Amino acid sequence: MSKVEQPILVFGATGQQGGSVTKALLSSGWRVRALVRNLHSDKALALQSAGVELVKGDLNDPQTIREAMSGAYGVFSVQPSSGQGALYGVRDEDEVHYGIQIADIAVESGVQHLVYSSTDAIGDTPTGMGHFDSKARIEKHVRALPISSTIIRPAAFMEMLLMPGFGLDEGRFNFFMRPEQSMQLLALEDLGHIVATVFAQPERFGGTTLAVASDNVTGRDIEAVFSDMAGRQISYSRFHDDVLANNAFLAKLTELLDSGILAGTANLEQLRKINPQLRTFQRWLAESGRSAFIDALGTSGEWGYGHN
Numbered sequence: 487m488s489k490v491e492q493p494i495l496v497f498g499a500t501g502q503q504g505g506s507v508t509k510a511l512l513s514s515g516w517r518v519r520a521l522v523r524n525l526h527s528d529k530a531l532a533l534q535s536a537g538v539e540l541v542k543g544d545l546n547d548p549q550t551i552r553e554a555m556s557g558a559y560g561v562f563s564v565q566p567s568s569g570q571g572a573l574y575g576v577r578d579e580d581e582v583h584y585g586i587q588i589a590d591i592a593v594e595s596g597v598q599h600l601v602y603s604s605t606d607a608i609g610d611t612p613t614g615m616g617h618f619d620s621k622a623r624i625e626k627h628v629r630a631l632p633i634s635s636t637i638i639r640p641a642a643f644m645e646m647l648l649m650p651g652f653g654l655d656e657g658r659f660n661f662f663m664r665p666e667q668s669m670q671l672l673a674l675e676d677l678g679h680i681v682a683t684v685f686a687q688p689e690r691f692g693g694t695t696l697a698v699a700s701d702n703v704t705g706r707d708i709e710a711v712f713s714d715m716a717g718r719q720i721s722y723s724r725f726h727d728d729v730l731a732n733n734a735f736l737a738k739l740t741e742l743l744d745s746g747i748l749a750g751t752a753n754l755e756q757l758r759k760i761n762p763q764l765r766t767f768q769r770w771l772a773e774s775g776r777s778a779f780i781d782a783l784g785t786s787g788e789w790g791y792g793h794n
């Protein structure tokens with residue numbers, strides 16, 4: 487059986503990363519299998535209509551993971567994290583357990599290439615941020631296993647900027663960096679294309695760790711691009727001190743940006759060779775981010791993640 491006839495099992499296919507990876511793998515001609523919790527959710531049915539084979543399963547049920555991995559050529563592994571707050575109710579220990587379990591079952595099942603999605607906000611020493619340090623532990627485990635693997639380290643997603651709570655509905659935008667400070671951001675579509683390239687060239691990417699981003703932007707760049715798209719001024723400033731004083735999660739992320747850990751380490755020139763379509767922030771907003779941006783201009787609410 488050729489590689490392409492064997493499926494790639496994608497975790498989190500109804501979510502952001504897994505969704506982007508699934509789309510890119512399908513366009514590259516791979517068979518895709520997805521482990522989903524609910525076979526009948528709108529997102530699962532949409533995957534099925536696009537040609538994805540669905541397997542019902544849960545990260546808390548290793549037997550379903552074994553079944554889903556049976557006969558798979560490759561595995562894309564991503565886990566929910568405590569950084570997503572109450573969304574999945576996942577603790578750091580759960581994330582580590584899920585990530586290690588998937589990797590171990592991949593070895594057991596004879597999977598030929600494992601791609602583990604970590605984060606670029608990882609330090610050589612613990613960062614003190616639970617959902618970053620959890621990924622360092624999973625990376626270490628994956629690296630020690632007898633399996634061809636690639637670790638990708640995504641930067642913060644551009645899509646995250648359009649979540650409620652950053653001020654767009656009030657004609658401003660507040661984020662981690664100072665106006666002149668820069669940070670790398672990733673368009674999820676680029677993540678999918680890069681992961682599809684990794685699966686297509688395991689001999690090139692096996693054993694490597696790849697930081698992944700699409701663009702490098704300052705607060706001023708965001709201000710200019712948002713203002714241009716909104717047709718009015720969207721002024722940028724870093725989160726106010728009182729916001730940071732009341733939200734330990736945002737305060738810690740801001741501190742990590744200042745120390746360079748959250749600023750991003752991706753080599754954009756090298757990534758452009760892997761994916762010539764790498765999106766600038768401006769292009770992403772004009773294309774895939776456009777309708778979510780228009781919605782965000784009219785949507786109030788609090789930032790939903792990481793209130794602890």
Ligand SMILES: NC(=O)c1ccc[n+]([C@@H]2O[C@H](COP(=O)([O-])OP(=O)(O)OC[C@H]3O[C@@H](n4cnc5c(N)ncnc54)[C@H](OP(=O)(O)O)[C@@H]3O)[C@@H](O)[C@H]2O)c1
Pocket residue numbers: 497498499500501502503504521522523524529543544545546564565566567569570574604605606617640641642643646
């Ligand atoms: N936001 C960022 O900028 C950023 C940057 C780098 C890394 N990250 C990391 O990215 C990860 C999240 O990825 P994402 O944004 O793609 O997540 P997401 O969009 O929230 O999707 C999560 C996926 O996990 C599935 N899932 C949740 N619990 C499950 C369980 N018990 N069993 C099986 N599947 C389950 C969900 O399926 P259902 O449809 O069943 O709910 C969904 O498909 C986190 O580890 C985060 O730290 C985020």
